Amino acid sequence: MKINITKRHIKAAQLSSGKRTPVELAVMDLECFEDVRLKQLSASGYALVLDGEAVKLPRNVQKLTATFIETQEMTPFVFELKLKHDVLSGNDVYMYNPYEDSADLGLGYRFA
Numbered sequence: 220m221k222i223n224i225t226k227r228h229i230k231a232a233q234l235s236s237g238k239r240t241p242v243e244l245a246v247m248d249l250e251c252f253e254d255v256r257l258k259q260l261s262a263s264g265y266a267l268v269l270d271g272e273a274v275k276l277p278r279n280v281q282k283l284t285a286t287f288i289e290t291q292e293m294t295p296f297v298f299e300l301k302l303k304h305d306v307l308s309g310n311d312v313y314m315y316n317p318y319e320d321s322a323d324l325g326l327g328y329r330f331a
Contacts, residue, residue, distance in 0.1 A: 224241045260275070
């Protein structure tokens with residue numbers, strides 16, 4: 220999952236009085252998870268807790284997050300967050316399938 224930290228996320232985190240980091244706010248903007256929290260694993264190690272599942276941040280993001288917590292300064296960047304499973308999988312009950320749903324209305328396609 221691609222996470223884009225923007226100037227807006229950084230500014231909002233600075234205004235949160237230490238309650239949120241830019242990484243948390245960027246993930247929250249994706250609206251894929253109901254609960255997003257940053258968890259400290261060790262002195263400089265961090266993970267994101269996404270709906271109860273801990274996902275370890277890449278090493279460079281951990282360093283940038285630690286620096287932000289100390290100095291409240293960060294520059295925009297993009298990183299890849301590796302999840303154990305995809306947020307939207309093909310087996311998801313809530314996935315919309317236009318071909319199945321249109322068949323109920325007589326709008327489905329027929330293949331010979």
